[in-house]
Amino acid sequence: MIRFEKVSKAYPGQGSPALDQVTVDVEKGEFVFLVGASGSGKSTFLRLVLREHRPSSGRVYVAGKEINRLAAWKVPRLRRSIGTVFQDFRLLPNKTVSENVAFALQVIGKGHKEIASVVPETLELVGLEGKGDRMPDELSGGEQQRVAIARAFVNRPMILIADEPTGNLDPTTSVGIMKLLDRINRTGTTVLMATHDAGIVDQMRKRVIELEDGRVVRDQAQGVYGFQH
Numbered sequence: 706m707i708r709f710e711k712v713s714k715a716y717p718g719q720g721s722p723a724l725d726q727v728t729v730d731v732e733k734g735e736f737v738f739l740v741g742a743s744g745s746g747k748s749t750f751l752r753l754v755l756r757e758h759r760p761s762s763g764r765v766y767v768a769g770k771e772i773n774r775l776a777a778w779k780v781p782r783l784r785r786s787i788g789t790v791f792q793d794f795r796l797l798p799n800k801t802v803s804e805n806v807a808f809a810l811q812v813i814g815k816g817h818k819e820i821a822s823v824v825p826e827t828l829e830l831v832g833l834e835g836k837g838d839r840m841p842d843e844l845s846g847g848e849q850q851r852v853a854i855a856r857a858f859v860n861r862p863m864i865l866i867a868d869e870p871t872g873n874l875d876p877t878t879s880v881g882i883m884k885l886l887d888r889i890n891r892t893g894t895t896v897l898m899a900t901h902d903a904g905i906v907d908q909m910r911k912r913v914i915e916l917e918d919g920r921v922v923r924d925q926a927q928g929v930y931g932f933q934h
């Protein structure tokens with residue numbers, strides 16, 4: 706589903722590359738944690754998957770296509786097939802919960818009828834039934850993140866990218882969010898999550914890929930956050 710072949714990424718004016726000869730293969734349906742110190746290259750990795758950046762060398766494949774060679778007009782379609790969730794939720798503050806989720810479908814041209822049936826279904830899936838008419842600032846942080854996940858998942862993307870999704874949440878709320886991501890993963894969606902949350906990684910026992918100075922220093926099935934090398 707996601708394949709990096711000797712991928713390096715150097716930003717202009719930076720001494721050492723943000724990613725350095727990274728080779729990784731993520732199968733469809735896997736759940737992968739990306740860990741490593743701040744600045745180790747996690748966000749760069751995620752941005753390359755979304756083609757927000759292009760590699761300086763090497764190849765990035767998503768769903769079998771080398772995305773560096775994807776025509777510019779096909780990039781929006783690639784991004785639509787990848788849901789994204791961030792630490793800071795990024796909801797539209799002037800829209801209700803339902804409108805936030807519906808918006809993701811409107812921008813890809815879905816009709817009223819489909820939106821009217823899919824949005825409540827998705828809100829129920831994330832545990833927000835009955836809260837569709839609330840505004841984001843009337844929700845707890847955990848609930849806001851559920852809205853963000855509903856919005857990311859509403860068109861059933863093949864990949865869900867989560868960059869520090871529990872970074873602003875307390876441990877109990879974080880566990881709820883991880884259960885939800887696990888449930889989404891079980892529908893067949895590949896989940897790639899960058900995190901500093903050791904407790905969560907140790908609890909979930911999923912594949913762990915650790916980056917250090919842009920290099921993969923560990924790729925462990927059913928891994929833990931910290932590992933004695």
Ligand SMILES: Nc1ncnc2c1ncn2[C@@H]1O[C@H](COP(=O)(O)OP(=O)(O)OP(=O)(O)O)[C@@H](O)[C@H]1O
Pocket residue numbers: 716717719722723741742743744745746747748749750
């Ligand atoms: N747009 C950019 N321009 C220049 N340098 C960048 C850019 N984005 C990231 N970098 C550099 O690339 C390296 C990797 O950064 P990256 O954001 O990928 O790390 P990270 O592991 O996601 O960090 P964090 O955990 O703090 O989010 C860092 O040295 C960073 O300063």
